[in-house]
Amino acid sequence: IAGITQAPTSQILAAGRRMTLRCTQDMRHNAMYWYRQDLGLGLRLIHYSNTAGTTGKGEVPDGYSVSRANTDDFPLTLASAVPSQTSVYFCASSRGAADEQFFGPGTRLTVL
Amino acid sequence: GQNIDQPTEMTATEGAIVQINCTYQTSGFNGLFWYQQHAGEAPTFLSYNVLDGLEEKGRFSSFLSRSKGYSYLLLKELQMKDSASYLCAVRDGDYKLSFGAGTTVTVRA
Numbered sequence: 721i722a723g724i725t726q727a728p729t730s731q732i733l734a735a736g737r738r739m740t741l742r743c744t745q746d747m748r749h750n751a752m753y754w755y756r757q758d759l760g761l762g763l764r765l766i767h768y769s770n771t772a773g774t775t776g777k778g779e780v781p782d783g784y785s786v787s788r789a790n791t792d793d794f795p796l797t798l799a800s801a802v803p804s805q806t807s808v809y810f811c812a813s814s815r816g817a818a819d820e821q822f823f824g825p826g827t828r829l830t831v832l
Numbered sequence: 833g834q835n836i837d838q839p840t841e842m843t844a845t846e847g848a849i850v851q852i853n854c855t856y857q858t859s860g861f862n863g864l865f866w867y868q869q870h871a872g873e874a875p876t877f878l879s880y881n882v883l884d885g886l887e888e889k890g891r892f893s894s895f896l897s898r899s900k901g902y903s904y905l906l907l908k909e910l911q912m913k914d915s916a917s918y919l920c921a922v923r924d925g926d927y928k929l930s931f932g933a934g935t936t937v938t939v940r941a
Contacts, residue, residue, distance in 0.1 A: 753929075762836075762919065762933040763875070778928065810874060817927040820865065823874035 723747070724824035726811050732830045733801050741796045741827050743811030751814045752794040753778075753821065754786060756807040763810065769794055770817050801831045834858045834930035838920050843938045844910055852905045852918050852935045860925020866894050866905045867919040869934065875919055879905065907937070915939045 724745045733739050745752065750771045755763040755778075765778030769788040783805060785797045794813075798805055808828050812821040835857040844850040856864070863882040867875035881887055881896035881903060893906040907914055917934040924930060 755931075760933055763921075763929075763931040765928060765930070768928065779930070818862070818923075820877045820880060821929065823876070825874050 724811055724813055724822060726809075726824040726827050728827060729825070730828040730830075732832065735802055735831055736800050739798045739801055739829070741798075741809055741811075741829070743794045743796070743824060744792050745794075745811075745813045745822075745824075746792060747813060747815075747822070748791060749813035749815050749822075750791070751817050751819075751821075752788065753812040753814075754784070754794070754796045755810045755812065756780065756805075757810060757826075758807050766796065766809075801829075803831045805829065806831045834922060834924060836920055836922055836930060836932035838918075838932040838935045840933070841936045841938070843940060845940050846910055846912060848910050850907045850910060850937060852907070852920075852937070854903045854905070854920035854932060856901050856903070856920070856922045856932075858901075858922050858924050858930070861898060862923040862925065862927055864894075864896055864903050865921040865923070865929065866892075866903075867921060867931075869917045869919060871916070878918075910939050912939050912941070 727742045753768045754766040767786040769775045811824040814821045838854045866878040869875040879894040886895045891908045919934045920932040921929045
């Protein structure tokens, strides 16, 4: 079934630990995105990639890094997690930057 | 940055109509989206407006006025399954989406 998958579904992490959230899409979409969603703040863009091999910073990039080695995968890494990174993380993709975005099921991350 | 405002909560009765307003101020404009998000789930696309006017899609309609920085989402013949958050999102001049905080709609029997 075509779509976007994210792993893990949820994770509890100790502060200071490194964590990679995985995102894979099989729709051959060029553009991919990472958002975090916090109560009362809505979805905020962390990083994006308009095509494989390129990445860009969104609204809240500090503490996060991404890579886009191929079309399908767009992992998000927290080098040293802090409690303020507790959130629900959504990966999304679109055919191109000008097209509608499709969202993955999300990863609920708790940093203690 | 972007400034997108929408009401926090709305309540309506099954079978009724509800209108969710969204006002925005952005640097550049390349379209406005509405997404639906049920609790604990991912947002799903509802509608897209880039030109002024009304776009109708079944029970849902969306309106845009670019000169006023204003949009609304109209939900008709409300059903219990329409209870969800509705997210207004604006695409800026760099084709990045900025989201409002969302409007939680509760449909009562």
